[in-house]
Amino acid sequence: MNTNEFRVEKDSLGEVLVPVNALFGAQSQRAIENFPITKRPIHKQMIRAVGMIKKASAIANQKAELLDGRRARYIIKACDEVIEGKLDEWFITDAIQGGAGTSVNMNANEVIANRAAQLARRQIGEYDYIHPNDHVNFGQSTNDVYPSAGRLASLFMVRALLYELQLLQVSLLKKSEEFENVLKMGRTHLQDAIPIQLGQEFHAFATSITRDIKRIRVAFNDLKAVNMGATAVGTGLNADERYKKIIVKELSHICGITLTSAKDLVDSTRNVDTFVWASSSLKTLAVNLSKMANDLRLMASGPKTGFGEIRFPERQPGSSIMPGKINPVIAEVVNQVCFNVFGNDLTILKAAEAGQLELNVFEPVLFYKIFESLETLTNACYTLRVNAIDGIEANVERCQELVEISIGTITAVAPHIGYATASRLAKQALFENRKLKEILIESKLIDPVELELILNAKTMTKPGIPGRKLLLKKNKEQSEREDNENQEDYSRED
Numbered sequence: 001m002n003t004n005e006f007r008v009e010k011d012s013l014g015e016v017l018v019p020v021n022a023l024f025g026a027q028s029q030r031a032i033e034n035f036p037i038t039k040r041p042i043h044k045q046m047i048r049a050v051g052m053i054k055k056a057s058a059i060a061n062q063k064a065e066l067l068d069g070r071r072a073r074y075i076i077k078a079c080d081e082v083i084e085g086k087l088d089e090w091f092i093t094d095a096i097q098g099g100a101g102t103s104v105n106m107n108a109n110e111v112i113a114n115r116a117a118q119l120a121r122r123q124i125g126e127y128d129y130i131h132p133n134d135h136v137n138f139g140q141s142t143n144d145v146y147p148s149a150g151r152l153a154s155l156f157m158v159r160a161l162l163y164e165l166q167l168l169q170v171s172l173l174k175k176s177e178e179f180e181n182v183l184k185m186g187r188t189h190l191q192d193a194i195p196i197q198l199g200q201e202f203h204a205f206a207t208s209i210t211r212d213i214k215r216i217r218v219a220f221n222d223l224k225a226v227n228m229g230a231t232a233v234g235t236g237l238n239a240d241e242r243y244k245k246i247i248v249k250e251l252s253h254i255c256g257i258t259l260t261s262a263k264d265l266v267d268s269t270r271n272v273d274t275f276v277w278a279s280s281s282l283k284t285l286a287v288n289l290s291k292m293a294n295d296l297r298l299m300a301s302g303p304k305t306g307f308g309e310i311r312f313p314e315r316q317p318g319s320s321i322m323p324g325k326i327n328p329v330i331a332e333v334v335n336q337v338c339f340n341v342f343g344n345d346l347t348i349l350k351a352a353e354a355g356q357l358e359l360n361v362f363e364p365v366l367f368y369k370i371f372e373s374l375e376t377l378t379n380a381c382y383t384l385r386v387n388a389i390d391g392i393e394a395n396v397e398r399c400q401e402l403v404e405i406s407i408g409t410i411t412a413v414a415p416h417i418g419y420a421t422a423s424r425l426a427k428q429a430l431f432e433n434r435k436l437k438e439i440l441i442e443s444k445l446i447d448p449v450e451l452e453l454i455l456n457a458k459t460m461t462k463p464g465i466p467g468r469k470l471l472l473k474k475n476k477e478q479s480e481r482e483d484n485e486n487q488e489d490y491s492r493e494d
Helices: 026-034 044-063 069-083 102-119 132-136 142-178 198-224 241-255 265-270 273-299 329-353 363-387 396-405 410-417 419-432 436-443 448-454 468-493
Strands: 006-011 014-019 183-188 191-197
Touching: 006 026, 014 026, 026 102, 044 069, 044 102, 044 142, 044 241, 044 363, 069 102, 069 132, 102 132, 102 142, 142 198, 142 241, 142 265, 142 273, 142 363, 183 198, 183 396, 191 198, 191 410, 198 273, 273 329, 273 363, 329 363, 410 419, 410 448, 419 436, 436 448
Parallel strands: none
Antiparallel strands: 006 014, 183 191
16 A cells, blocks of 8 residues: 555545545545554454445345446446455454444445446546445445444354364363273362262363354354344335345345344344344353363362373473473463453443444444454364363373372262261271271271272262162161061060
8 A cells, every 4th residue: 555645535524635546435544543443454254244245235236226237247346356355455444433333334335436446447536437325335324234244244253163162072072982981089169079080071061062052053043134224223214125125135145144134124223132142152152161271270280289180282381480380371371262252241241232222333342342252262262172172181090099099989888888977987087198998998887899899980970879789788688687676576575
């Protein structure tokens, strides 16, 4: 872009200097000056979505005989270049802006009009043949173009997230099979509970991701209802009836997603609660991912003084001062992505709630945040899978050691010796710093062979009572003894 030379353009406020070779125009230039906020342009998927909408509108207007074929062809060809990313450099408005997206819409209108003029071998910036408003924006308003583009961009981006989630789910299930026979201590309140298989914990991670996939699909499905044809406030002023019947069908064909026209265009223009629900599904995913990262970091803590039950792949040195230290950096970055998503969700909630009357003017920050959540969650799932989950190893010896020194296994023995006795022996093992099995054998309250059966890893980590047959046999014998004793007492009384 040559910024040393300028052309003069005019809008309703007066003259504006625009770089001479720029495909954008006066309103885009004003937006640059008015909104130096994030210094980041709108997302490329948003540019692509706007290009599709402008193309569909040109086709619909041509079919409705509202746009002549020659102009339509130039506009459609320019739109194709927008969709292909060839004109990205000319989309220069900030991601967060005032005006409810008007600057984005006019940026697109100006770029497409000027590129169409070039294709028609006419001068850019003059708009005498193809005008940004009169031709490119015909039958439209920012208030139906911009929210519809935000929906489309979100639908494009959620595909990548769902793909990564499915791969993560598969990786977790593979690890659950790999760790099926690794017995470890389960914990509640960060205290020893009862044994569990490491594979069961990884299967639980996968199950939570399965729910997230379903939630996200359902929530984002509502974004397929667009308000094209609503124009300014949902009443459809200046949108021809023939155009309104064609536009959504054409847009569906172009974007490859089956879209529908919102049942109530006034509602769809003023309310953005569908994005609140969509963001909520992302927030719930972030909760599950962050909880998973927390659990994995705890299980990998150490390597000598923590749990040390699993080992992360070593990805980078962990300290500038402590030699040999390796940190769980992948889990840590996942946590941070999730924290950011929580904040984004609150911003989206506030932006949706703060809209007034016929339009929500805060969609720019809403889209900025939901796009960021979608993109960062996609990337977080990728690095979690590739750089952590796929390479996690179980420290089988450490897991076994912790099971053996824990008093948690007493729970499996309690039905055989009684809760009070079990509690007393557990406290004894803890106080004397001895293995529970030694205390149990020493107590002679349970046969060592039976004890081995009860404390079997497979038995303790499945539903039911460990040593159930033994317990039933003992109960039956005890019942028979009591019956015999009662009969003897009755005989003496007689």
